[in-house]
Amino acid sequence: MLPAGQPKFRRRKADRPEEIVRAALTVFASKGFAAARLEEIAAEAGVSKGALYLYFATKEDMFRAVVAQGLAPNLAFIQAAAASAPAFADLARTLAALLPQVAERAPIAAIAKMVIGEARNFPELARVWHDQLVGPVIATFAHAIAAAQARGEVRPGDPRAYAVSLASGLLLGLVFNETFAPVGAAPFDIPALARQHVETVLAGMLTNPGARP
Amino acid sequence: MLPAGQPKFRRRKADRPEEIVRAALTVFASKGFAAARLEEIAAEAGVSKGALYLYFATKEDMFRAVVAQGLAPNLAFIQAAAASAPAFADLARTLAALLPQVAERAPIAAIAKMVIGEARNFPELARVWHDQLVGPVIATFAHAIAAAQARGEVRPGDPRAYAVSLASGLLLGLVFNETFAPVGAAPFDIPALARQHVETVLAGMLTNPGARP
DNA sequence: TGCTAATAACTGACTGGTCAGTTATTTATT
DNA sequence: AATAAATAACTGACCAGTCAGTTATTAGCA
Numbered sequence: 464m465l466p467a468g469q470p471k472f473r474r475r476k477a478d479r480p481e482e483i484v485r486a487a488l489t490v491f492a493s494k495g496f497a498a499a500r501l502e503e504i505a506a507e508a509g510v511s512k513g514a515l516y517l518y519f520a521t522k523e524d525m526f527r528a529v530v531a532q533g534l535a536p537n538l539a540f541i542q543a544a545a546a547s548a549p550a551f552a553d554l555a556r557t558l559a560a561l562l563p564q565v566a567e568r569a570p571i572a573a574i575a576k577m578v579i580g581e582a583r584n585f586p587e588l589a590r591v592w593h594d595q596l597v598g599p600v601i602a603t604f605a606h607a608i609a610a611a612q613a614r615g616e617v618r619p620g621d622p623r624a625y626a627v628s629l630a631s632g633l634l635l636g637l638v639f640n641e642t643f644a645p646v647g648a649a650p651f652d653i654p655a656l657a658r659q660h661v662e663t664v665l666a667g668m669l670t671n672p673g674a675r676p
Numbered sequence: 677m678l679p680a681g682q683p684k685f686r687r688r689k690a691d692r693p694e695e696i697v698r699a700a701l702t703v704f705a706s707k708g709f710a711a712a713r714l715e716e717i718a719a720e721a722g723v724s725k726g727a728l729y730l731y732f733a734t735k736e737d738m739f740r741a742v743v744a745q746g747l748a749p750n751l752a753f754i755q756a757a758a759a760s761a762p763a764f765a766d767l768a769r770t771l772a773a774l775l776p777q778v779a780e781r782a783p784i785a786a787i788a789k790m791v792i793g794e795a796r797n798f799p800e801l802a803r804v805w806h807d808q809l810v811g812p813v814i815a816t817f818a819h820a821i822a823a824a825q826a827r828g829e830v831r832p833g834d835p836r837a838y839a840v841s842l843a844s845g846l847l848l849g850l851v852f853n854e855t856f857a858p859v860g861a862a863p864f865d866i867p868a869l870a871r872q873h874v875e876t877v878l879a880g881m882l883t884n885p886g887a888r889p
Numbered sequence: 890t891g892c893t894a895a896t897a898a899c900t901g902a903c904t905g906g907t908c909a910g911t912t913a914t915t916t917a918t919t
Numbered sequence: 920a921a922t923a924a925a926t927a928a929c930t931g932a933c934c935a936g937t938c939a940g941t942t943a944t945t946a947g948c949a
Contacts, residue, residue, distance in 0.1 A: 474917055474924045497710030501909065511926045513911080522909065580793030582855045583706045590859040620872050624845075624864070627852070628873045629864065632837075632845035635884045639840070642795045643810065648804040651837065661834050666880035671804045714935065715901045726937080738900045865931065876943055 472510075483508045484532055486499055487525045492573035496526055496581050502518040506644045523585075524575075530588050533574035538596050545603045551611035555629055559661035562633060564591065572637040576623030603625050608668075617668050625668055685723075696721045697745055700738045705786035709739055709794050728844045736798075739790075743801050746787035751809050753778065758816045764824035765878055768842055772874035775846060776867040785850040814839050830881050838881055845873030855877075 474651060481613060486508035490499045505512040519525045537643030551636070582589035604626035611617040617625070636656045644650040668671040699721035703712045714735060718725045733739045757774070761767030779785060795802035817839035824830040830838070849869045857863040879885040 472925055495793055498797055514925055576792060578791055579851060579855050580708055584708065584711055586859050587856060593856045593859055593861050619677060623868045624872045628845045628846055628876050631843035631848035632841045634848060635840055635844035638850060642792050643806045646799050646806055648806050656722050656837045659837045663877055663880035681944060686900055727899055
């Protein structure tokens with residue numbers, strides 16, 4: 464019996480890798496690395512399992528590609544913002560407004576969850592994420608904070624710890640929603656949480672908090 | 677050939693379950709649920725694989741036992757602290773000093789990592805953790821914060837979001853150390869981080885921050 | 890106090906199912 | 920007709936869970 468109409472597949476060598484990575488992200492993010500089935504990734508990508516192996520050598524390679532994809536854009540984004548910020552408080556407020564938007568589009572939280580969860584099984588991924596994203600971001604912030612301390616804008620204290628304090632509210636909110644909203648928890652309004660958190664921490668960090676919005 | 681000396685095992689029905697749960701925690705925490713091998717848990721517990729099934733019906737049951745073990749003591753601890761705190765700022769400072777000690781003894785961070793990572797595969801565990809630990813803790817804090825707002829101690833703002841702001845620094849620090857210290861990252865001094873974070877957030881929350889330590 | 894029978898904690902080889910990865914074959918495309 | 924993208928049936932390794940047999944321990948009896 465010939466369906467005659469549509470061909471049963473198309474040859475689309477150029478588009479497949481991206482589609483497969485996107486599908487792999489979806490499945491890895493919801494199941495974790497080990498529990499993810501290649502059949503499911505293939506189905507999600509609209510392709511057979513064998514076809515995956517035309518573009519990736521192993522399941523681990525797919526995982527690496529997914530994690531790598533979540534890396535480059537974010538760091539560039541943050542460092543650009545840091546470079547162009549006049550005062551420290553402005554940088555913090557700008558990021559607090561922008562990051563929730565980024566998090567809505569790109570599944571940072573899902574990827575971060577995976578990196579955290581699989582760090583012991585894929586130490587080289589944890590290393591790449593630390594060396595290329597988390598470390599530089601903390602360092603960038605700490606540097607900006609230390610400079611602000613030198614100018615007398617920010618109170619004394621460990622700049623790295625201040626960086627963690629600033630970022631932690633948003634991150635914890637994202638992880639909370641990702642983890643507990645599916646089981647019925649009232650989710651946080653992330654942009655609102657980010658705004659209040661950053662204003663609160665800034666008010667605690669700055670020597671002269673000035674006008675609170 | 678008779679070894680004659682030591683017997684090849686001891687019968688210790690009473691102690692086994694606890695030992696197995698401890699071993700399972702070690703292995704689950706380092707490998708994640710799916711990648712953990714029962715042979716390894718058995719070896720860690722000093723027992724054969726078959727013996728595990730004398731005490732637990734399935735691998736999932738062992739996971740449940742591990743997660744449950746990390747639950748009860750913590751909530752009781754926090755609610756006791758909340759009940760006996762005179763002013764809100766004291767409660768926050770007390771917990772900031774005590775929680776790092778708790779985290780050193782009990783592997784809260786490791787268990788939390790597992791719950792987060794496996795939440796999609798074990799929704800009922802995520803639900804239990806939310807309903808019995810995370811939710812009540814947030815609610816307890818939010819309640820204390822709302823009361824402090826009514827007394828004019830704390831500035832206006834969403835009490836739940838304030839609760840997240842307070843707790844997030846410590847939690848993120850714990851997760852950071854757990855995830856990135858093994859790959860060479862400089863770990864945070866958790867008690868110091870907790871102290872600075874809570875003082876910073878308190879200074880941003882309180883209407884009259886008063887004397888800063 | 891020693892000897893033996895009965896019990897159940899424990900072992901480790903085995904099995905059945907699952908799934909990452911391979912390959913023979915089909916199909917779209919030039 | 921030639922090429923290579925894609926499929927789908929296949930293989931082999933791995934591992935959760937089982938169970939027949941072994942051994943430590945206790946109970947009963949002398």
